[in-house]
Amino acid sequence: MHLSANLKATLRRRMAAWARRRQGDDALPVTVTARRVYILPTRGGFAFAALTFVMLLAGLNYSNSIALLITFLLAGFGMIAMHLTHRNLVGVSLKAVASADAFVGEHGRLLLTIESAADTARLGLDCEVEGSARSAVNVPARGSARADVSLTLTRRGRLTVDRIKISTAFPFGLFRAWTYAHLRASVLAWPVPRGRREAPPEISSGGSATAVHRVGDEEWAGLREFRSGDSPRQVAWGAYARGRGLLVKTYQSPAAHQRMFDLATLPGELEQRLEQLSAWIVAAHARGERYGLKLGEHSLSPGSGNEHRERCLTGLALHGSGEPW
Amino acid sequence: MNTLARSHIAATLVFSASVLLLAGKAPPWCLAIAMLAAAWRLMVASGRLTVPKVRVGARFVLGAVTAALVVAVALSFRTLNGLAAGSALLLVMGALKLLEARSRRDDGIVIAVALFLLLAATLATQSLASLPLYLVVVWGACAAIAIVSDQGGALAPRAAMRLAARALAMAIPLAVACFLFFPRFGGQFWAFQRGEQAASGLSDEMSPGSISRLAIEYDPAFRVRFEGNPPPRSALYFRGPVLNDFDGFTWRRARSKLYVGSQIVMEGEPLRYRVTLEPTNQPWPYTLDTLSAVPQRDMFMAPSDRQLSTSTRITGVLSYDAVSYLRTRTVSPLTALGRRHETTLPVDRNPRARALALQLRAQSTNDADFARRVLAWFRDNGLRYSLEPGTTSLDSVDSTLFDNKLGFCGHFASAYATMMRAAGIPARVVTGYLGGEWNPLGSYFIVRQSDAHAWNEVWLDDTGWTRIDPTAVVAPERLGSGIFDLMSDSLPATSSFLHNNPFLFRLQQAWDGANNWWRERVVEFDTRSQLNLLRKLGIESPDWHHLGWAFAAGLLAWIAWVSLALRRGVARVKPDRIGRAWLRATRKLARVASARAAAEGPMDYARRIGGARPDLADRVLSLASRYAKLRYGREASHRDIDDFEREVRNFAV
Numbered sequence: 001m002h003l004s005a006n007l008k009a010t011l012r013r014r015m016a017a018w019a020r021r022r023q024g025d026d027a028l029p030v031t032v033t034a035r036r037v038y039i040l041p042t043r044g045g046f047a048f049a050a051l052t053f054v055m056l057l058a059g060l061n062y063s064n065s066i067a068l069l070i071t072f073l074l075a076g077f078g079m080i081a082m083h084l085t086h087r088n089l090v091g092v093s094l095k096a097v098a099s100a101d102a103f104v105g106e107h108g109r110l111l112l113t114i115e116s117a118a119d120t121a122r123l124g125l126d127c128e129v130e131g132s133a134r135s136a137v138n139v140p141a142r143g144s145a146r147a148d149v150s151l152t153l154t155r156r157g158r159l160t161v162d163r164i165k166i167s168t169a170f171p172f173g174l175f176r177a178w179t180y181a182h183l184r185a186s187v188l189a190w191p192v193p194r195g196r197r198e199a200p201p202e203i204s205s206g207g208s209a210t211a212v213h214r215v216g217d218e219e220w221a222g223l224r225e226f227r228s229g230d231s232p233r234q235v236a237w238g239a240y241a242r243g244r245g246l247l248v249k250t251y252q253s254p255a256a257h258q259r260m261f262d263l264a265t266l267p268g269e270l271e272q273r274l275e276q277l278s279a280w281i282v283a284a285h286a287r288g289e290r291y292g293l294k295l296g297e298h299s300l301s302p303g304s305g306n307e308h309r310e311r312c313l314t315g316l317a318l319h320g321s322g323e324p325w
Numbered sequence: 326m327n328t329l330a331r332s333h334i335a336a337t338l339v340f341s342a343s344v345l346l347l348a349g350k351a352p353p354w355c356l357a358i359a360m361l362a363a364a365w366r367l368m369v370a371s372g373r374l375t376v377p378k379v380r381v382g383a384r385f386v387l388g389a390v391t392a393a394l395v396v397a398v399a400l401s402f403r404t405l406n407g408l409a410a411g412s413a414l415l416l417v418m419g420a421l422k423l424l425e426a427r428s429r430r431d432d433g434i435v436i437a438v439a440l441f442l443l444l445a446a447t448l449a450t451q452s453l454a455s456l457p458l459y460l461v462v463v464w465g466a467c468a469a470i471a472i473v474s475d476q477g478g479a480l481a482p483r484a485a486m487r488l489a490a491r492a493l494a495m496a497i498p499l500a501v502a503c504f505l506f507f508p509r510f511g512g513q514f515w516a517f518q519r520g521e522q523a524a525s526g527l528s529d530e531m532s533p534g535s536i537s538r539l540a541i542e543y544d545p546a547f548r549v550r551f552e553g554n555p556p557p558r559s560a561l562y563f564r565g566p567v568l569n570d571f572d573g574f575t576w577r578r579a580r581s582k583l584y585v586g587s588q589i590v591m592e593g594e595p596l597r598y599r600v601t602l603e604p605t606n607q608p609w610p611y612t613l614d615t616l617s618a619v620p621q622r623d624m625f626m627a628p629s630d631r632q633l634s635t636s637t638r639i640t641g642v643l644s645y646d647a648v649s650y651l652r653t654r655t656v657s658p659l660t661a662l663g664r665r666h667e668t669t670l671p672v673d674r675n676p677r678a679r680a681l682a683l684q685l686r687a688q689s690t691n692d693a694d695f696a697r698r699v700l701a702w703f704r705d706n707g708l709r710y711s712l713e714p715g716t717t718s719l720d721s722v723d724s725t726l727f728d729n730k731l732g733f734c735g736h737f738a739s740a741y742a743t744m745m746r747a748a749g750i751p752a753r754v755v756t757g758y759l760g761g762e763w764n765p766l767g768s769y770f771i772v773r774q775s776d777a778h779a780w781n782e783v784w785l786d787d788t789g790w791t792r793i794d795p796t797a798v799v800a801p802e803r804l805g806s807g808i809f810d811l812m813s814d815s816l817p818a819t820s821s822f823l824h825n826n827p828f829l830f831r832l833q834q835a836w837d838g839a840n841n842w843w844r845e846r847v848v849e850f851d852t853r854s855q856l857n858l859l860r861k862l863g864i865e866s867p868d869w870h871h872l873g874w875a876f877a878a879g880l881l882a883w884i885a886w887v888s889l890a891l892r893r894g895v896a897r898v899k900p901d902r903i904g905r906a907w908l909r910a911t912r913k914l915a916r917v918a919s920a921r922a923a924a925e926g927p928m929d930y931a932r933r934i935g936g937a938r939p940d941l942a943d944r945v946l947s948l949a950s951r952y953a954k955l956r957y958g959r960e961a962s963h964r965d966i967d968d969f970e971r972e973v974r975n976f977a978v
Binding site: 044047048051055058060062063064065066067068069070072073074075076077079080081083084087123124136138169170171172173174 | 883
């Protein structure tokens, strides 16, 4: 069992390497042509073939025409099943690959947009990358659907896959046809938010932060000119009515609460320190605070919001990898 | 309903359908167990019952039940080998599998068992009527395969049925090609016992009344198709068991009474025909009188009376081609041993008949004259033909001729042979069938049990063994028509109704014709038929090689057809016209200026070319921007692409 599993894995790897040499790298969009579809019987398919063979022997042995007729019908059915499975894959295309990052220990996701230009729906397409489970998706005729491939993240950093496998055993499960899209895709694994240290104290850098959004107990900071992108809600309509033009109300935090998280201030092992930073970022984000991050010579000036949080976490994930962020 | 439950239900339904196919062929208790298990499985899968929690003990219980059922099957059949025992075993094993089926894989096994049950059913019955049932089970099994493998719930059951129907329909041409050309290896790889089948027909004994019992049965005994024109009905004497040993009541075939037969010469035109015999459980094939040679390898002809027999009892449908002649001539005398065997009578039986025979012989000039005189006596002494001639005493011939004066063919044949033998003339009783019902739809004769008949063969020195039918003088109409036309009143109501209602009769003939076609063209299709087919296709001396080539050609043609037929559903991947046109343009430019670098975008490239060749700058920039717009802009229309292609074509440097 173990041996055969190993053998299988080896064969699968060889097959993938061969396909890569044969096909070369791909660029989006990848349209599946017949030349890049591989197909083999499944276990059920082999069982079906064995059953048909036994029926054939019985039919020949007893010179039983009806048994033979039924056997031949089933054999033909098996071959049609092969064609149908193959056809189910040919002509679909992988349009886009997006990723959703996550903390170590959680599932990162690759979101694959698969499109079918054909008049028939493509059902039961399974998408997977190395180390992921299969994610099934049904693509409607002349439409697209999104497969959600989740990857278990075990190590901080960038998890890169260079091959996306789309396969199908639809409709009869007797054969599995598959194709490889040789694309690079990656998911970031952020360090787990973990650590009990006190966050560094808030610092007030006087009045630098003016915000149009009213977050908490901010104070009135006056009007400024409207810039495109400002929400109509912030417009001082009263002033506008008085003919003073479009002005926007601004507020300022009384003491401009913000924190600076610095890797250098933390003692101990690097991963634990990063995890502590991650915990601080998560907590500060949850409280709606403003925070900045300093990792060696890289630093992110204080900010808030989802985008800021993800930039900080990306910095933590990539720290030490030499990859720019 | 979740897809796993759906998978269980689909597999179980297919299983129950194939269990029903075995109804009447497997023991009822096996069928009951299988159907109960299927019902339980359906209830559980549809949520009407909850599955009992499997404890450790349950496995052992299941194991014990399995062992008990195997023993039960073995005891009831006294073997586990053979078709009936095998199917019974498969039934109970399938039922047990249903009890423990949890996964999709188990469902796959259940479907496989269902297909094996189907195989068992086809081995038991190959009738035309059962074909639709078999096909329905095949269809259901294929749909169930789809449902079982569909984990994502993408297929509704109805869609699965449609898909399976379509796949099977596309497989039909291959099935036909394989059927016609797939080499059938003759002989058996393994053998099994066939169960005894209920069969009726003539045996190698004849007592008063044994034939009249048969004569009220409407079942077909065999069918005969003649090559060319069939002979008249009155010549259709199909010879069966020849009886030569008489104890005064019963005629028997004595195997010990063998002797070297006399030589005969066939005269006139040969009649070639094919007989398809229903199972009889007897070793006697029927052929038209007089058979010229043994039709098949496993048949034998007794030298003394040309009685044809098979090496084993005929338990299945048997077909054979035979050649017979209506006229023969004997060229050698009867041996002394033969004369003694064929003139033996019990000395103390039927005294009146024997006395009458001696009296008539004394008045006759020779044997042939005596034979005619006895026939005349039969005709002139008030003997009547009847299905119910009443009982006879142990001196059955005396009862028939002098007391009852009623008889069926068997009575008259027995009486006639007795009188011949009493006068020292060799005579014997031949049983078989006379006549048959012409089926115009299939151009063949159906010979029914009701056509059973008995007649005599008498040795006359001039002609050798001569067929004499005493019934023909008592009831001459019997020669031209069957029992059902002669005496429909004394027959069972259902049979005579079927026979006399013109619509039902026609319908019944059509159905019989279809069945016969099915049997001759499909069920009995074998290597010989395959080679004949090749001969018809123009191959002069076909052999295995031709068969193999024809099979390969058929297979390839089918694969080509399937690939083409299925491609229609696939959207052709649109050839990238925009990219190809741009490639042509860059090739033209590479000739006069420089090639595009791999990483160079169209606009950068155009600007670079424009810098090097200011004369081309405008046109190149126009091409590049057009390409960029088509490629990266909103969806390009065919007209835009046409224009772009034209521009590239006209772009001359």
